[in-house]
Amino acid sequence: MSPTPDPVAPGPGVPDRAREDACPGALRLHTADDGALARVRLPGGLLTSRQVLALAAAAEELGDGHLETTSRGNVQLRGLPEGCGAELGGRLRAAGLLPSDRHERIRNIVASPLAGIDGNGHADVTTWARELDAALCAAEWSTALSGRFLFALDDGRGDVAGLDADVTLIATPADRALLRLGRATTALRVPAVRAVAEALRAAQDFLTLLRETGAQAWRIREADPDGARLTPPGSPAVALPVLSGALPQAGPVAGPDGRHGLSAGLPFGRAGVAQWRLLAEAAADGAGELRVTPWRGAVVPGLTPELARTWTGRLTAAGLGLDPHSPWELAMACTGTPGCAKSLADVRGDAARALAGADPAAGRLLPVHWSGCERRCGHPAGTWVDALATPDGYRVAVRRPDAAPTYQATTTQQMADAVARARRTK
Template structure:
């Protein structure tokens, strides 16, 4: 039996931590392009992953006009455009602004908000958090102090079902029968606040974090020095009460696993239908993107999937069939379910392998655990909770089983596709 060992720091990172810490926050945005081996890269923040058909159409045109013709979904429900010309920034920004995707140029990189993608659709959860989403984004874009947040800092809006609460956000709002809960970092300590004050409470807590960070260089709550982290909850309570927001201490365990919506029709719809769709490796060419966005409003998920809403019931079966024929995941049993990978070669200079091709070659029967393929030790965009970690190394692919902050002792498989496929399948287990 492989012994458990503490996960190394790079395993315990949250999504988005791939941005290099040097003299400043280098995370890319829509207006700050990042140079990659396959051209410039733009990351467009989409709070809650919500896109109107008009906005989705604008992103498709941007990918076609400026990029490699694909839209790359991220682990925060955002979109990346790759293969951009380095001088396209002004034209790209104008196109996005016209579509309402850049409500504030000063805040575009801090609009990092994930939300329960099925909230208000399936009748589950303690509350519909859509008012929080629009409210928090409006408050963020109106706050001068919020511009000091890093491109990594993450808000999560969970309707009470515990899906995005497991993503390790810096600040999490949770729907609760008595109002709302505010979680600061990864601790089980939460604050109870009124439902209508939840977005304002989250922004106030973010401002308290900035005050606690001071000159420490902390970009996220988990980066705070121990004494600052310990003092932060009390400082948040003080600021909330000063702002006239009632706050009381409470406790709620953070779930270990962040479970994505099951692919297929979303139960509970009446006049309109919704469909949860998985996207292999998070890559959508223009034909697939247009097929998705022509059906209704989109909600991009932190699991690199899409929930299509507002579908006419008569159109839903035909749409599902068309998406399935296009290679997307629209039901159980797909071998691609739970398979993820970073961009790998040739797009990333740090990658030691074309891990997307490796993942495709190793796809087999659906596994019990998700698997994530990384081209280097940074593990950009890796999942949370329990998963199989496959990392390219100079000596082959290292495979380990990650659960929370612990990882099994790793085994390395040399570059033998058949052996690698068998080892990954065995590590993932059989879905029951």
């Protein structure tokens, strides 16, 4: 599929950059109905097994005993008591999860989770992720970026290229890369060795544009939708390639070097500390690394085929998703009640009941996201099924980047069938 997200027109609906950026972070906690929330940025979704254990301990001893993932491959702790920020910050620094207090909310980097694992793609973009993160944290100017600004590093398979990032790098053959700005339909060719530097230049040029024009925008798509004003004069632009958009499937992932990855889904992106500790143990048996995905899952790289089989059984028994045909695959939901006061329903409870009665898929189902209100927090990009709570039940529709959705109003009891039909839409 082509990496074109849902359209958002610039103009009066654009957020007012004059108001303070309220995006939660690891040090600026957000108050929710179930306590404080902390969002820990994980550039590229990368965690060491030791860092997973540190996060699990923090969730158990300070929070509600769970960690949840976000649509940008980050991790959140919920149910935190008031006044725990200093202790949480100290724990995160000790684990290497806060390399810079001043930059922690702008370290928004997604990367292809299977890069360097399955033999597909043109580059192991985890190297780019680490290089980009280090450069952002070393720069003074980057602190002016908002907590919403996003970098996407795609290894060429076309997965994270569709996540509506502000700056997207797509690896191509012959040690080259494409640089896409906002929602531009074209890209610039850059040498792979210069890819991170060019991404940083684009972000810095965006801040310069805001200063020079007085534009009030959080993201490139709001200030320069087609990327024309941020494209250096004389730079030749090329059309974006058609990308497959293939997302990681649950289960073992064979690699060309005899090693396997293991892709596990987390129910609604939320798992208890015991499950996270199992993931840390699996990671220690592999490359010592865990990759949190933007699709509410986690990838363990570097396992032998025998260990991949063993861990498939253990993680399945622990309640994680290892079956690519399960209706739970690519099923997401916002917090809903009782954690969010704006929600009209217990969307996770309703979604769990709908999924429990759904038949296994014969083929790949569309992603689905249950939302408790019109904000649709955490919804996916691209084509997906929107199950929106209303005072009378739900409205269900397939949302596509290039077409207005047609909603079907249902009762809560009818919603499961409506979602199941919509997810099989091609």
